[in-house]
Amino acid sequence: MDPYVIQMNSNSNLPSVLDVHVNLGGRSSVPGKMKGRKARWSVRPSDMSNKTFNPIRAIVDSMKVKPNPNKTMIALSIGDPTVFGNLPTDPEVTQAMKDALDSGKYNGYAPSIGYLSSREDIASYYHRPEAPLEAKDVILTSGCSQAIELCLAVLANPGQNILVPRPGFSLYRTLAESMGIEVKLYNLLPEKSWEIDLKQLESLIDEKTACLIVNNPSNPCGSVYSKSHLQKILAVAARQCVPILADEIYGDMVFSGSKFEPLATLSSNVPILSCGGLAKRWLVPGWRLGWILIHDRRDIFGNEIRDGLVKLSQRILGPCTIVQGALKSILHRTPQDFYHNTLSFLKSNVDLCYDALAAIPGLRPVRPSGAMYLMVGIEMEHFPEFENDVEFTERLVAEQSVHCLPATCFEYPNFFRVVITVPTVMMLEACSRIQEFCELHYHCAEGSQEECDK
Numbered sequence: 360m361d362p363y364v365i366q367m368n369s370n371s372n373l374p375s376v377l378d379v380h381v382n383l384g385g386r387s388s389v390p391g392k393m394k395g396r397k398a399r400w401s402v403r404p405s406d407m408s409n410k411t412f413n414p415i416r417a418i419v420d421s422m423k424v425k426p427n428p429n430k431t432m433i434a435l436s437i438g439d440p441t442v443f444g445n446l447p448t449d450p451e452v453t454q455a456m457k458d459a460l461d462s463g464k465y466n467g468y469a470p471s472i473g474y475l476s477s478r479e480d481i482a483s484y485y486h487r488p489e490a491p492l493e494a495k496d497v498i499l500t501s502g503c504s505q506a507i508e509l510c511l512a513v514l515a516n517p518g519q520n521i522l523v524p525r526p527g528f529s530l531y532r533t534l535a536e537s538m539g540i541e542v543k544l545y546n547l548l549p550e551k552s553w554e555i556d557l558k559q560l561e562s563l564i565d566e567k568t569a570c571l572i573v574n575n576p577s578n579p580c581g582s583v584y585s586k587s588h589l590q591k592i593l594a595v596a597a598r599q600c601v602p603i604l605a606d607e608i609y610g611d612m613v614f615s616g617s618k619f620e621p622l623a624t625l626s627s628n629v630p631i632l633s634c635g636g637l638a639k640r641w642l643v644p645g646w647r648l649g650w651i652l653i654h655d656r657r658d659i660f661g662n663e664i665r666d667g668l669v670k671l672s673q674r675i676l677g678p679c680t681i682v683q684g685a686l687k688s689i690l691h692r693t694p695q696d697f698y699h700n701t702l703s704f705l706k707s708n709v710d711l712c713y714d715a716l717a718a719i720p721g722l723r724p725v726r727p728s729g730a731m732y733l734m735v736g737i738e739m740e741h742f743p744e745f746e747n748d749v750e751f752t753e754r755l756v757a758e759q760s761v762h763c764l765p766a767t768c769f770e771y772p773n774f775f776r777v778v779i780t781v782p783t784v785m786m787l788e789a790c791s792r793i794q795e796f797c798e799l800h801y802h803c804a805e806g807s808q809e810e811c812d813k
Contacts, residue, residue, distance in 0.1 A: 406539075407537050407538070408537075410536050410537045410538075410539065411533060411536070411537040412532075412533060412536060412537075413529060413530075413533045414529045414532065414533075414767075414768050414769075414770075424753045424754070424756050424757040425756075425757065426756050426757065426760035426762070427757065427758055427759060427760045430759060430760035430792070431760060432760045432762065433760060433761050433762070433781065433785055433788060433789045433792070434762045434778075434781075435761060435762060435763045435777045435778050435781060435789055436762045436763055436764045436776075436778060437778060438578065438731060438732070438778055439644055439780075440639070440642050440644070440731060440780040441642060441643075441644065441645070442780070442781075443780070443781055443782055443785070445704075445780075445781070445782045446642050446701065446704070446780055447642065448641055448642045448643050448697075449641075449693050449694065449697040451688070451689075451692045451693050451694065451697075452641055452643065452685075452689050452693055454688075455685035455686075455688035455689050455692065456646075456681060456682070456685045458685065458688065459681050459682075459684030459685040459688075460681055462684065464684060465680040465681050465683065465684035466680070467680070468676055468677075468680070469676070469677050469680045469683060470677065471669070471672040471673045471675070471676055471677045472497075472498045472499060472668075472669055472672050472677065473497070473498070473499025473650075473677055473678065473683055474499075474680075474683050474684075475494055476687070477499060477683040477684075477686045477687070478494040478495075478497040478498075478499060479494045480686050480687045480690055481497045481499070481650050481652075481686070481690075482494050482496060482497050482652075484690045484691075485621075485635075485652060487621065487623075487624050489623075489624040489625075490621060490623040490624045490654055491656075492652060492654075495665075496652060496653040496654070497650055497651070497652060497653070498650065498651040498653070498668050498669070498672055499648065499649070499650050499677060499678050499683065500636075500648075500649040500650060500651060500672070500677075500678055501647045501648075501649065501675065501677070501678045501679075502636055502638065502644075502647040502648065502649045502678070503606070503608045503634050503635060503636035503638060503649035504530060504649070505649060505678075506634040506635070506636065506649040506650060506651045507530065507531070507534065507604065507606060507634050508534050509651060509668055509671045509672060510570075510604045510632045510634060510651060510668075511531075511534055511535055511538065511540065511570075511604070512538060512671050513664055513667040513668050513671055514569045514570045514602060514604070514632070514664070515535070515538070515540045515569035515570060516539075516540075516569070517538060517539030517540060518539065518540075518541075518567065519540055519541070519567045519568070519569040520540065520541035520542065520543050520565070520567050520568055520569065521535055521540055521541075521542060521543070521568070521569055521570050521571070521572060521604075522543050522544075522545050522560065522563055522564070522568060522570070522571040522572060522601075523535070523542050523543065523544055523545070523572050524544070524545060524547055524555070524572065524573075524574055524577070525544040525545065525546055525547060525769070525770045525771055526547060526579055526580060526734070526766055526769035526770055526771035526774070527544075527547075527572075527574060527577075527579075527769055527770065528574060528578050528579070528606070528769070529768055529769060529770075531572055532770075540569070541567075543563045543568075544770055545559055545560040545563055546559050546560075547577075547580060547582070549723075549725050549734070549736065549774075552582050552725065552726075552728070553577060553580040553582035553725065553734075554582070554584065554588050555588070555592060557591055557592070557595060560592075560595060561595050561598075561599065564595075564599045564601060568599070568601055569601075569602075570601060570602050570603065570604050571592075571595075571596055571601050571602070571603050571604070572603075572604045572606060573589075573592060573603055573604070573605050573606070573622060574606040575589070575605070575606075575607065575610075575619075575622070576607075576609040576610065576612060576613060576619065576728070576729035576730040577609075577730060577732075578608075578609065578730055578731075578732060579732050579734055579764075579766065579769050579776040580725070580727065580730075580732065580734050581709075581727020581728065581729055581730045581731070581732045581733055581734070582727060582728060582729075583613050583614075583617040583618075583619060583728040583729040584620070585620075586618075586620045586625065589620055589622055589625055590625055590626075592622075593622070593625055593626040593628075593629050596629045597626070597628050597629050602629065602630045602631065602632070602659070602660075603622065603629055603630070603631045603632070604631075604632050604634065605621075605622040605623070605631050605632065605633040605634065606634050607619075607621065607622070607633050607634065607635050608634065608635050608636055608638065608639055608649075609639055609640075609729060609730040609731070610635060610640075611640045611698065612639055612640060612701075612702065612705070612729050612730055612731065613702070613728065613729035614702060614705070614706040614709065614727075614728055614729055615702075615706060616728070617728040617729060619729065621633065623652070623654035627656045627657065628657060630654065630655045630657070630659040630660050630664075631654040631655075632651055632652070632653060632654075633651070633652040633654060634649065634650070634651055634652075635649065635650055635652070636648055636649030636650060637649070637682070637689065639730075639731070640698070641689060641693065642701065646679065646682050647678060647679055647682070648678045648679065648682045648683070648686070649678070651668065653665060653668075704783075705731060705779055705780065707783065708779040708780075708781075708783060708786050709726070709727055709733060709779050711783065711786060711787065711790070712724075712733055712777060712779055712786055712790060713726050713727075713733060715787075715790035715791075715793075715794070716733075716735055716777075716790060716793065718794075719793065719794050719797045719798075720741065720797065720798075720801055721737065721738045721741040721742060721797050721801050722735055722736065722737065722738070722793075722797060723735065723736035723737075723738065724736070727779075731778055731779055731780050732776055732777065732778060732779065733776070733777045733779055734766065734771075734774050734775075734776055734777075735763075735774060735775050735776075735777060736773065736774050737751055737773050737774065737775065739751075739773050741801050741802055741803070742797075742800050742801065742802070743802055744800060745800070747765075747767065747772055747773065748765040748766055748767055748772055748773050748774060748775055749765045749767055751765070751775070752764070752765045752775050754796070754800075755793065755796055758796055758799075759792035759793065759795065759796050760792070761789050761792050761793060761796075763775040763776060763777055764776045777789075
């Protein structure tokens with residue numbers, strides 16, 4: 360008998376009894392007599408959860424050192440510009456949210472890829488003659504992190520590999536490995552302001568390479584690539600026929616003297632998925648609105664990748680509708696002074712921090728050109744009591760209550776990352792404490808007494 364067949368008395372229009380027979384595929388339908396399964400609990404975590412690993416959390420959580428109780432904690436470790444309250448978003452941005460909420464129009468479900476009007480707003484805002492966009496080229500997501508996740512999920516299968524910068528944002532590895540995707544690390548060169556080692560990058564590409572991630576401006580480096588360097592990266596991708604995932608969340612956070620070049624404006628040959636969001640430029644990371652911009656002027660992705668992104672977005676019901684409702688006003692009513700003042704503050708803090716740390720023996724900061732971070736090299740030979748950057752930063756917390764992330768979190772040992780969004784007074788105090796710490800623990804390396812005497 361077929362499963363779930365209801366037998367009815369044919370002599371009556373409405374049966375007095377329903378005779379229900381349930382076929383359980385060979386298992387008895389009598390309770391307590393199940394066949395083929397042992398009657399015991401066996402609940403195991405999924406392979407995906409077992410493969411999910413966040414290097415930052417793993418390292419930071421293992422740092423059991425308590426801060427110095429006599430000194431107020433200064434956290435230079437959190438990439439959230441809102442933490443200290445000194446970088447609020449613009450009142451126009453807040454008002455746009457209030458207006459969207461008060462309208463009552465955005466309390467229901469939206470399409471999983473976002474409202475059409477919101478995608479039109481993003482397409483119009485980021486359209487360039489060299490890289491045109493329409494609403495069909497935009498997928499709205501729950502923050503830039505989900506945008507990255509969807510791009511990896513649509514481009515790569517388990518067993519394939521992706522190319523990820525070292526040092527680089529740890530989420531790339533966390534997401535990829537949870538999906539069974541191999542991560543290959545290409546090197547950034549601190550002596551060249553963190554440009555990519557292009558020769559080494561190209562040597563990593565094989566028949567299983569699904570995409571190249573380019574993070575510009577960079578977290579954790581704060582680097583901003585020149586047009587010529589970006590063109591060289593695109594040339595590698597074109598030669599090897601590898602699509603690019605461009606993480607451009609910090610695209611509009613570039614200091615004076617540098618210029619951000621959207622990667623898609625420099626090539627019509629290489630298909631690019633560009634990820635961005637409101638989090639950084641508008642200083643609202645908790646609002647969770649991001650996007651994917653599909654640049655594919657040679658139709659290499661075709662409908663399959665576009666359709667795949669739509670299908671993947673349907674696993675959840677898209678980003679917050681209230682933020683979508685406010686999006687047009689956020690994009691067009693935010694005054695230019697807001698952006699200018701944010702960048703001026705960050706640039707001032709960068710200069711202050713760089714100059715202070717560059718004067719400390721044993722440290723080698725690399726000046727950033729954008730984003731919210733500064734990477735500092737540790738000349739470990741001058742700090743022999745510490746095995747690595749993790750121990751160095753642990754002791755910095757314990758003695759000076761200054762918390763910086765060891766760059767081992769970003770696959771790059773013997774550096775640490777400083778977040779530059781803290782109030783200026785705090786930044787000055789932190790630099791002073793780092794100097795005190797280094798002076799206490801600094802030792803002349805063997806054979807370098809002449810340098811130490813300078």
